[in-house]
Amino acid sequence: MGSADGSSPQGILDRALGVLGCFTEDEPALTAAELSERTGLPASTMHRLIGALLRHGLMVRVPDHRYAVGPRLWELGELSPMSLRLRERAIPHLVRLYEATGENVHLAVLDGAEPERATVLYVGRITGRLSIPTISRAGGRGPLHATGVGRALLATRDEIWLERYLRVPRERETAHTITGEAELRAELERTRARGYASTREEMTLGNVSVAVALPQVDGLPPAAIGLVVHLNRADERRLSALVVQSAREIHAAIRQA
Structure with missing residues (x-):
């Protein structure tokens, strides 16, 4: 049984995760007062939690009396199979x-x-000076229905899974985003038939995405690789062939590890 003040191991874990969950891409650093406001925890409880998180390296102090995610979380994250087995093996091919x-x-x-x-979680990204700007980042998330990698992953799901997914309304990211069930199902059929997914200006205006799902590997979540290019440079036939080949090479590298 947990104590009334939430000091049981389960209560402490829940509260600590609640604090760490307050940090976002838009707000990577927060004050103790802001953390208290977002979690609803009293200031005294928040200061004790912050002290414990600092001691374990899960949070760090940054300028202006703010706190941010600590290096221990990054260190632990790098031990994930998504890092050790998937991303590290995929990097040369990316x-x-x-x-x-x-x-x-x-x-x-x-x-x-x-x-x-369910969402898309980006675990790796290669970009350069001449690449078009995108809103994705390593560690960031995106919708399944409006991204190339997301649609490639949706096309691998079975009917029971899809029925549950399609119960929830999908947001229209741009005027071109496909959100209707019938139209989305038709896109998934096209994806399966041609062996790659494609989205045109559905997440960001002016951008086209071409993506391919990797064959499933035991111990890893379903994964996909994709390109995002400007509409004017979207040679879909050429790009899809390159992405398909890269997906095959990544899968082979993971299997050989």
Whole structure:
């Protein structure tokens, strides 16, 4: 049984994760007062939690009396199979794909225990000075229906999974985003038939994405690799062939590890 003040191991863990979950890409550093406001925890409890998180390297102090995610979290994250088995094995192939195209290259996985809440999680990204700007970043998330890697991953799901996923309304990211069930299902059929997914201005205006799902590997989440290019440079036939080949090479490298 947990104590009333939440000092049980489970209570402490829940509260610590709640604090760490306050940090976002837009707000990577927060004050103790801001953390208290976002979590609803009293100031005294927050200061004790911050002290414990600082001692374990899970948080660090930054200027202006603020706190940020600490290096211990990054260190632990690098022990994930997504890093050791997937991203590290994929990096040489991501680089070669970038060298062949000069475009943004993404490695992503399907994340979420429940289909209704599943998203794309970007675990690797190669970009350069001449690549078009994108909103994705390593460690960032995106919607399944509006991204190339997301649509490639959706096309690998079975009917039971898709039925649950499609129960939740999908946001329209741009005027071109496909959100309707019938139209999305038709896109998934086209993806399966041709062996790659494609989105045109569905996440960002002016951008086209071409992506391919990797064959499933035991111990790893479903993964996909994709390119994001400007509409004017979107030679889909050429780009899709390069992405398909890269996906095969990455899968082979993981299997040989």
